[in-house]
Amino acid sequence: MDTLNVSFYVLGALAVLGALSMLLSRQPMRAAVSLLFVMLVLSGMYALLSAPFMAVLQLIIYAGAIMTLIIFIVTLVDVKGDDLHKVFSQITLFAVPAVLGLSVLIILHIMQGIPAAGQPPAEFGSVKNFTRILLSQYALQFELASVLLLVGIVGISALRGKKEESK
Amino acid sequence: METTLLCYILFFPLLGFFINGLVAFFRHDLETACQRYLGWSEEHFFHRSALFSACIGVGVIVLSFLAGICGFVRLIGMAEGGRVLTQTLFPWIHSGSVRLDFALQFDALSAIMVLVVTGVGSLIHIYSVGYMHGDKGFCRYFAYLNLFIFAMLTLVLGKNLLVLFIGWEGVGLASYLLIGFWFTDAEKARAGKKAFITNRVGDFGFILGALLLFALFGTLDCYGINQAAHAAKLPSLYLNLAALLLFVGACGKSAQIPLYVWLPDAMAGPTPVSALIHAATMVTAGVYMVARMSALYFAAPIAMSVVAIIGAATAIFAATIGLVQTDIKKVLAYSTVSQLGYMFLACGVGAPILAIFHLVTHAFFKACLFLGAGSVIHGMGGEQDITKMGGLKHKMPVTCWTFFIATLAIAGFPPLSGFVSKDEILFYAFASKHGSVALWGVAALAALCTSFYMFRLFYLTFLGENRSDHHVYEHVHESPATMKWVLVALAFLSVVGGIIAVPHTMVPFHMPNYLEHWLGTLMHNAELTEAGEHLSSIFIAISVIVAFLGLGIAHAMYGRKSDLAAKMAAKAGCIYRLVLNKYWIDELYTKYIYTPIYKLSETILFQVFDKKCIDGSVNGSGKVCQKISRIALKMQQGDMQFYLLYMVVGLLVLSAVIFFNVVK
Amino acid sequence: MIPLNFLLIVSLILFMVGTLTVLIRRNILMILMGLELMLNAASLLFITYARVLGNLMGQFFTLFIFVVAAVEVGLIIAIVLNIFGLKKSLLTSNFSLMRR
Incomplete structure (x- = not known):
């Protein structure tokens, strides 16, 4: 077992633990911190998977921006009235077997045989390589992503922005 | 021979129906529009719309008549064996071996019917212009009348029984609409319903008969059925049954026992309608159909006898009722039923040509009588009871004289048309192979009754002293020109109508029997018995005697001032009440x-x-x-997470399916 | 070498934990986090396969997932604020408004 594999196993275990902690923690704030932890771990895994640029983006966008927003909203919303002791709804009883069954099936699928991993080409996933292809071959999609962002902005303004006037 | 002429005959009246129908339907919108944009007053609009409707209504029928004459002329120009024009408008039912087209056929028989329907129809349309003058439903009236002509032409032009049936139903509908024309009067509306429903019973028989024929012969074409029946090797039970079922339909449409009850009530309609539909044309549809299918009836002897018996029974039955009726139109209605009985008697004793002949002459004199009655009712301001009439001769001379001529014709005075046709039927009732003394006796008795009640009607209406309200009598007036001249035309036809088929036995010198010759390729009269052939002159004499006898009795009872009629009524109280x-x-x-x-x-x-x-x-x-x-609602309780769970379960099932397929 | 099966199973577990979070937690914010976790599991899968197949396409997909996630979080937060203003609660049982 080389170090690469060991680090994968360690990081994978950490990610699973973080996710479970998020699922089971009573308080939203704890869950959010667990999720943040999972994302940081994932960022490390990306780096190991020859995707340094994605690892950086994961840190900046996910851990930096999105999780910040989530934590911000968790602190912002005051949930005094809610019963925080009863965190799981009644459908847990049905949901857990269903999800477990699905997982088992998918694992069975995986066991059927997966193409083996080869050695990636040189400079694979470097920023230079990545951006060159992104901005030449996928320029249109890249631009369309900006349209999606714009739509998001408009949507948020529509939802929150004109509250006073609509009355 | 294929031609496009036939659709002109047929569709002029339909066009008239649409135009008049639209005018009648959008009357109020039209009226408002004319008032607003043309500045017509209400009265103005009424007159102009009526004029328009009258022009359209009469015009299309006259055009149709002219087209019919064109067709007639073309038929004459053709070789004798193949005198038939056909037109297939569109293929209708093509399924497997079944081939039914919406096809028209104009042969010798159809030609006569078309000419009678459109000819008498034109005259009655013209008459209607005067009669319905000032009625609120003027446009509607002409729309219905055009519709009737269209349906009647479909009936007589239909190449197969199905097309004929469309016309059959169409005239029933038009008849219903026109009987109940003044539908605000509940009694009249009910009379319309009665006619329609009674006809339904007959139609049921007709459609069953047509289906049976189709099952037997695999065709509904009139010629085809006749040929097949002629050459039939089938057990005659089915043929008899089919012929009887068709006759049930004819009974309904042509008011024979036991389905005659609607016709007297149908007099609730306007009088020209009674003349056109319930005397001259529609009620003869049954006779037309039986004559058209004459080969079938010749092949079905039981059905023939039934037709003859029903015809004779109806003739005498209706004639006796007619003896005591006091409503002028009711008398004529029962007279119509009785005369239709004669026509069926003729069919039943194997003389379809005579049935058609009597149909034609009857159309003339009965239309004349009805229109004369209409003229009287018009003049009397709606009075229909003959006990309240009398002495109208001086007030309305034209009506009186034409009525008199038509009365002579129906009573069978030589040499008027009614004499020629009725005498021949009486003769055949005795002398035909299918006839008998009993049939002749009944028919002769009915002829006596006919002569009597017609003269009774004439005496009570036109002669003697006036019994009506003084006030009413003052206002009695001769009808307008459109009505008068139509009466004259019809009276003329009643006189000369017999010329088309003078039998050889009647006149000493040779005179061609046009009708028999004309229809000869389509149908033929049954052969005579040997005894009958020699006795023809005696029958003529008896007929004439019968006619005069009726006149004499009527004169004795009503001609002079006498209470003979009342005395007789009192003496035979029980029977009198029964008949009344x-x-x-x-x-x-x-x-x-x-x-x-x-x-x-x-x-x-x-x-x-x-x-x-x-x-x-x-x-x-x-x-x-x-x-x-x-139960399903329980799955849908608005909880989003449940819906997601369904999604996961669905995914589970789906991947299970995929997975286990892969394993296989 | 990369332990491919292990990575796939990690990704699967992350995804299923995210799904369970969405399914069973009663707090809307937790559902949001569950969604984020599911997206991350998908990203991990994409990047793993990009590496395995030597194709950058997977990484591009991840990039677009980031974009979508950013938009989604923004919108969800706006919605959460709205419904919190309406009900003063974040429990999903209070929002089962799609009932008949």
Whole structure:
């Protein structure tokens, strides 16, 4: 077992633990911190998977921006009235077997045989390589992503922005 | 021979129906529009729309008549064996071996019918312009009348029984609409309904007969059926049954026992309608159909005898009722029923040509009589009771004289048309192979009754002293020109109509029998018995004597001032009441047919079948759906996470399916 | 070498944990986090396969997932604020408004 594999196993275990902690923690704030932890771990895994640029983006966008927003909203919303002791709804009883069954099936699928991993080409996933292809071959999609962002902005303004006037 | 001429005959009246129908339907919109944009007053609009409708209504029928004449001329120009024009408008039912087209056919018989329908129809349309003058439903009236002509032409032009049946139903509809023309009067509306429903009974028989024929011969084409029946090796039971079922239809349409009850009530319609539909054309549809199928009837001897017996029975039965009726139109109605009985008698004794002949002459003189009656009613301001008339001769001379001529014709005075045709039928009733003394005796008695009640009607209406209100008598006036001249034309036709088929036995010098020659390729009269052939002159004499006898009795009873009629009525009180009440047939029908059916419908069909079974099953299926959806509703309680769970479960099932397929 | 099966199973577990979070937690914010976790599991899968197949396409997909996630979080937060203003609660049982 080389170090690469060991680090994968360690990081994978950490990610699973973080996710479970998020699922089971009573308080939203704890869950959010667990999720943040999972994302940081994932960022490390990306780096190991020859995707340094994605690892950086994961840190900046996910851990930096999105999780910040989530934590911000968790602190912002005051949930005094809610019963925080009863965190799981009644459908847990049905949901857990269903999800477990699905997982088992998918694992069975995986066991059927997966193409083996080869050695990636040189400079694979470097920023230079990545951006060159992104901005030449996928320029249109890249631009369309900006349209999606714009739509998001408009949507948020529509939802929150004109509250006073609509009355 | 294929031609496009036939659709002109047929579709002019339809066009008139649409135009007049639109005018009648959008009357109020038109009126407002004309008032607003043209500045017409209400009265103005009324007159102009009536004028328009009259022009269209009469014009299209005259055009149709002219087209009919064109067709007639073309027929004459053709070789004798193949005198038939056909036109296939569109293929209708083509399924497997079944081939039914919407096809028209104009042969010698159709030609006569078309000319009678459109010819007499034109005259009656013209008459209607004067008669219906000032009526609120003027446009509607002409729309219906055009519709009737269209349907009647479809009937007589139909190449197969199915097209004929469309016309058959169409004239029933038009008849219903026109009997109930003044539908605000509940009595008249009910008369329309009665006609329609009684006809339904007959139509049921007709359609069953047509289906049976189709099952037997695999065709509905009139010629095809006749040929097949002629050459039939089938057990004659089926042929008899089919012929009888068709005759049931004819009974309904042509007011024969036992389905005649609607015709006297149908007099509720406007008088020209009675003349056109319930005397001259529509009620003869049954006769036309039986004559058209004459080969079938020749091949079905039992059915023939039934036709003859029913015809003779109806003739005498209706004639006796006619003896005592006091409503001018009712007398004529029963007279019509009686004359139709003669026509069926002719068909039944194997003389379809004579039936058609009598149909034509009857159309002339009965239309004349009805229109004369209409003229009287018009002049008397709506009075129909002949006991309140009398002495109208001086006030309306034209009506009186034309009525008199038509009365002579129907009573059978030589040499008028009615004499020629009726005498021949009487002769055949005795002398034909299918005839008998009994049939002749009954028919002769009916002829006596006919002569009597017609002269009674004439005496009471036109001669003697006036018995009406003084006030009414003052205002009696001769009818307008459109009505007068139509009467004259019809009276003329009543006189000369007989010329088309003078039998060889009647005149010493040779005179061609045009009608027999004309229809010869389509049908033929049965052969005579040997005894009959020698006795023809005696029969002529008897007919003439009968006619004069009727006149004499009527003169004795009503001609002079005498209370003979009242005395006789008192003496034979029981019989008099029986006849006066039309043998209580209507009451009988009400009690034994109408009431049980009504009760059955009310209690079992409506309360049990309709309410429980139909409503129950409809409501029940709704309730079952509700119950099931109540169960399904539990899955849908608005909780988004449940919906997601369904998604996961669905995914589970889907991947399981994929996975286990891969394993296989 | 990369332990491919292990990575796939990690990704699967992350995804299923995210799904369970969405399914069983009663707090809307937790559902949001569950969604984020599911997206991350998908990203991990994409990047793993990009590496395995030597194709950058997977990484591009991840990039677009980031974009979508950013938009989604923004919108969800706006919605959460709205419904919190309406009900003063974040429990999903209070929002089952799609009932008949």
